[in-house]
Amino acid sequence: MPHKPQIKIPATYMRGGTSKGVFFNLTDLPEAAQQPGEARDQLLLRVIGSPDPYGKQTDGMGGATSSTSKTVILAKSDQPDHDVDYLFGQVAIDKAFVDWSGNCGNLTAAVGSFAIASGLVAPERVPDNGIAVVRIWQKNIQKTIIAHVPITNGEVQETGDFELDGVTFPAAEVKIEFMSPVDPSEAMFPTGNLVDDLEVPGIGSFKATMINAGIPTIFLNADEIGYSGTELQEAINGDPAALERFETIRAHGAIKMGLINAVAEAAARQHTPKVAFVSPSASYTASSGKGISADAIDLNVRALSMGKLHHAMMGTAAVAIGTAAAIPGTLVNLAAGGGDRESVTFGHPSGTLKVGAAASQQAGNWIVEKVVMSRSARILMEGTVRIPGDVIPV
Known part of the structure; x- marks a missing residue:
């Protein structure tokens, strides 16, 4: 033929x-x-x-x-x-x-x-x-x-x-500016809350900040899900049970964010939302062998993409991190020490990244004009x- x-x-x-x-x-x-x-x-x-x-x-x-x-x-x-x-x-x-x-x-x-x-x-x-x-x-x-x-x-x-x-x-x-990552007409926090109790049948209940900025993201506290927040890829990607648990959390978070109607729909929406977990600043050794000092960062963040722990940090998730860090009371902001801040430096598996964001409240809604970071x-x-x-x- x-x-x-x-x-x-x-x-x-x-x-x-x-x-x-x-x-x-x-x-x-x-x-x-x-x-x-x-x-x-x-x-x-x-x-x-x-x-x-x-x-x-x-x-x-x-x-x-x-x-x-x-x-x-x-x-x-x-x-x-x-x-x-x-x-x-x-x-x-x-x-x-x-x-x-x-x-x-x-x-x-x-x-x-x-x-x-x-x-x-x-x-x-x-x-x-x-x-x-x-x-x-x-x-x-x-x-x-x-x-x-x-x-x-x-x-x-x-x-x-x-x-x-x-x-x-x-x-x-190359400096990148993400302009108005959330329109004033949109809900930055789809549930209306800075922190929710996310119920995941068969797994547990977790504090979660669910935000739509850059990319829909579900932030969890590392210690609530059994991690320190300084993990590298092999600690999670080599654990099939952990990956399945994260996917189940992601699916139920997606429902609560209004992105899907049923858990089964999550399989056809793998790119969004993301799941990330945060912890206060702590020293660790990055995947390259480079030592990251707790004094050099405000917090640690680990994020999953397409079902696996990311080797560094997705740029869109960094927008979500910068936005959430600028809003007092979110899990990201609290992990960074709380209070008002216009930039945050966080640790990820490959090292560190600084992202800037300025947030303000208008008519009861949180507004972010832009989020800025540098890439190449x-x-x-x-x-x-x-x-x-x-x-x-x-």
Whole structure:
């Protein structure tokens, strides 16, 4: 039986923050995949190498972790005062599923660079030398993000001396501003409470801060679930019972946040919400062997992504951390020592991260104008990616 040859699709493989993903210009995709739907999902699954029952994504571009099983589609924006539309697809590893329910904050750091290099930003907005301000419309969550991209001699400056824990080599700093991560018309705290009692049948009852900022996130106290808050990946990812327990907590939290109606629906919404646990500042040794002093951080945070403890911290979860830390009384704020604060430095498995946020109350609702953090990004490879021609119609 004859088989269709492979098709070639222009693509760029990029690191953004502590994640990696395959970036596409919307107009470079086969016509059938330029619209949301099964054809697009099937294309991205095959590009990444999913579903893979072996859990390795050997026959694709994925790296078999939540941080490296990612795709991005960019297009010139038709939103007023925006340069580029950014659509993020989180590809499941062992399932035929692409989750479009949230953003990737880490890959956001690479969006401005790709947009400039691909001609999606008007030339007059890119200085010969200095900082290009790229206005990003995040389509998954309908929010504005501003990327400050360094430019040297008319081209994106990727090399530099900015160090980001969780990334091996230094690079140029890219400042990211997540503008109005929660609209005044939206509920930052879906339950109306800064802290809830989350009842999880068969497991227990836990104090929880459930917040929708950056990405829907459920924060727990580490000691209530049997942890110190200084754990590294192997302590949790090597424990199937713990992972199942976290997934059950996540599902019941998602119901309480109004994201799903039944526990069974959580399987089709793997990217959101996130589950994280917090603890007061304590010294530990990061995964690189670097010692983290309790004096260098305000608190410790560990977060799970796509069912596993993240090796560092998701950028969107960092937005949630910064926002919650700025609001007195949340579990994140209390773990950091309580009180008013406009920035927080937290420890994660790979090291530390500082994130800034200013919160205020207006008409009884908490408002955050923006959350700011620094990341870095770099093109790893560019050219074409190939998939078998029978994956989608062309």
